[in-house]
Amino acid sequence: MKSVVLEQLSKTYFDPYRGSQVTAVRDLSLTIDEGDFVAVVGPSGCGKTTVLNMIAGFVPKTSGRILLSGTEVKGPGPDRGVVFQSFALFPWKTVRQNVAFGPKMRGVGKAERNRIADEYLAMAGLSHAADRYPSELSGGMQQRVGVVRALANNPDVLLMDEPFASVDAQTRMTLQEELTRIWEERRPTVVFITHDVAEAVFLANKVVVLAQGRLLAEVEVPLERPRSWDRLVQDETFKELSNRVLQLVRSA
Amino acid sequence: MTALQAFWGYYVRWSAKWPGAAALLSFLPLILLWAFIVWLEIFPRVFLPGPLEVLGKAWELLYKGILLDYLGDSVVRLSVGAAAGMALAIPLGILIGLNKRAYEVSWPVLLFFQAIGDIAWLPILLIWFGFGLTTMTFVIVYTVLFPVVLNTVLGIRSVKPELVRAAQSLGASRPRILFEVILPGALPNIITGLRNGLGYGWRALIAAEIIVGTSGIGFLMFDARRAGSVEEIVVGMIVLGLLWYIVDSWILAPVERATGQRWGLVTS
Numbered sequence: 001m002k003s004v005v006l007e008q009l010s011k012t013y014f015d016p017y018r019g020s021q022v023t024a025v026r027d028l029s030l031t032i033d034e035g036d037f038v039a040v041v042g043p044s045g046c047g048k049t050t051v052l053n054m055i056a057g058f059v060p061k062t063s064g065r066i067l068l069s070g071t072e073v074k075g076p077g078p079d080r081g082v083v084f085q086s087f088a089l090f091p092w093k094t095v096r097q098n099v100a101f102g103p104k105m106r107g108v109g110k111a112e113r114n115r116i117a118d119e120y121l122a123m124a125g126l127s128h129a130a131d132r133y134p135s136e137l138s139g140g141m142q143q144r145v146g147v148v149r150a151l152a153n154n155p156d157v158l159l160m161d162e163p164f165a166s167v168d169a170q171t172r173m174t175l176q177e178e179l180t181r182i183w184e185e186r187r188p189t190v191v192f193i194t195h196d197v198a199e200a201v202f203l204a205n206k207v208v209v210l211a212q213g214r215l216l217a218e219v220e221v222p223l224e225r226p227r228s229w230d231r232l233v234q235d236e237t238f239k240e241l242s243n244r245v246l247q248l249v250r251s252a
Numbered sequence: 253m254t255a256l257q258a259f260w261g262y263y264v265r266w267s268a269k270w271p272g273a274a275a276l277l278s279f280l281p282l283i284l285l286w287a288f289i290v291w292l293e294i295f296p297r298v299f300l301p302g303p304l305e306v307l308g309k310a311w312e313l314l315y316k317g318i319l320l321d322y323l324g325d326s327v328v329r330l331s332v333g334a335a336a337g338m339a340l341a342i343p344l345g346i347l348i349g350l351n352k353r354a355y356e357v358s359w360p361v362l363l364f365f366q367a368i369g370d371i372a373w374l375p376i377l378l379i380w381f382g383f384g385l386t387t388m389t390f391v392i393v394y395t396v397l398f399p400v401v402l403n404t405v406l407g408i409r410s411v412k413p414e415l416v417r418a419a420q421s422l423g424a425s426r427p428r429i430l431f432e433v434i435l436p437g438a439l440p441n442i443i444t445g446l447r448n449g450l451g452y453g454w455r456a457l458i459a460a461e462i463i464v465g466t467s468g469i470g471f472l473m474f475d476a477r478r479a480g481s482v483e484e485i486v487v488g489m490i491v492l493g494l495l496w497y498i499v500d501s502w503i504l505a506p507v508e509r510a511t512g513q514r515w516g517l518v519t520s
């Protein structure tokens with residue numbers, strides 16, 4: 001597992017058509033410990049995706065540093081698994097081939113990587129869909145494949161950008177519970193972006209609130225685990241924390 | 253009612269089993285109309301022969317071996333030209349599609365040359381290479397080249413950046429990304445390019461054969477004009493359409509169905 005440290009991280013986009021600059025992230029410093037689960041919330045356009053893309057190595061930073069267990073990030077790599085909001089499954093690969101893609105790139109033999117894929121698909125309740133193509137799946141199923149594909153590659157850090165935004169409320173709750181369970185088992189470092197304050201508090205050890213590219217607040221979530229919605233809906237601490245984060249987001 | 257339903261069911265099953273034959277059925281009204289017009293004798297028979305006469309001519313040409321020989325010549329020319337065109341076009345399209353600078357520089361040039369359609373080159377080619385195979389091959393390669401390059405470039409550039417990112421963060425190297433993500437993503441477009449290219453190439457070939465040929469379906473038709481045999485010309489025309497139908501529906505369409513449509517990239 002790896003820690004993620006952001007030091008005075010900034011990102012300015014240049015718009016060549018308007019000739020103007022947009023600063024999406026300014027002077028952001030944040031420490032995420034090894035095996036920690038951090039949720040990032042904030043109003044639309046506050047720079048959440050930009051931060052995640054910089055950690056993933058997809059987008060170059062303007063200034064500052066991003067350290068993965070002390071080593072500076074140079075580009076994308078398999079130590080950081082990414083779950084995309086829009087799934088980003090390979091349409092020409094079956095569900096099993098999608099999940100086996102990471103192991104395949106590591107040079108794992110066919111029988112072994114299919115075994116790995118089947119194991120993860122079983123965990124996500126997708127065994128019956130293994131031979132189907134992504135376009136033949138419902139949105140919620142595709143989303144689960146996206147999560148499982150990142151997990152099957154055993155990343156040290158899991159970067160998730162609003163991964164449950166496009167599934168229905170029930171499925172979302174199940175996925176959230178599954179995710180906490182998997183995290184407790186494996187303890188990867190997780191950076192989880194969401195709009196949904198309750199989701200952030202439910203999942204994370206720490207909720208980070210961003211506003212206009214700056215760090216507004218860090219809220220610790222001392223709720224015990226394992227967490228389940230059945231219990232937490234009535235939990236006073238959960239309600240109080242959710243309210244506090246909500247106020248912060250609204251003030252942003 | 254039940255008899256009609258039974259017949260309908262029989263027809264549906266039959267046409268599913270023999271799609272080629274079912275397609276021929278859709279030409280039946282056209283052939284009947286043709287026969288009807290001939291029967292009205294609006295035009296003299298020498299100008300507009302009927303279906304049976306044309307069929308008889310086709311049989312005669314087939315029997316003499318001319319039809320198959322010429323057809324073979326045309327098909328070989330098209331295949332060789334198309335293969336060469338693709339061998340050039342696909343790598344070129346990949347290079348241009350992958351490189352933003354190359355794309356910006358070459359796109360206007362590609363569009364420019366695509367606009368100078370195949371036969372517009374014939375006058376100058378005749379001066380350069382004379383009446384012969386070189387001229388014909390050039391025309392086909394040229395005609396196939398541009399649609400394939402343009403569509404390959406388009407396909408590569410339309411691969412979602414997110415898929416490339418997903419592959420990168422799953423540990424794929426650049427060559428693996430090319431083969432596992434970019435090329436499959438561009439494949440539906442590449443196939444469209446091939447389909448267009450072959451279609452244009454086939455037409456260009458006939459035009460070239462008419463002007464410079466010594467054999468081939470285009471030559472057959474033009475030669476028939478000299479002999480005043482309208483039947484032979486019509487045979488040539490029908491062969492052109494028929495052959496294209498076979499190539500398109502038996503080779504290109506199934507490939508398209510097995511890739512883009514299967515993956516949900518294009519709607520069926």
Ligand SMILES: Nc1ncnc2c1ncn2[C@@H]1O[C@H](COP(=O)(O)OP(=O)(O)OP(=O)(O)O)[C@@H](O)[C@H]1O
Binds near residue numbers: 024044046049051
């Ligand atoms: N590629 C880009 N080019 C120029 N500006 C960009 C680019 N990507 C993002 N921005 C700008 O940077 C700011 C932050 O964008 P970002 O996508 O990080 O926000 P976000 O917090 O993820 O929003 P949302 O919750 O809506 O997803 C916005 O003002 C956006 O317009």
Ligand SMILES: [Mg+2]
Binds near residue numbers: 048049050
């Ligand atoms: Mg975003």
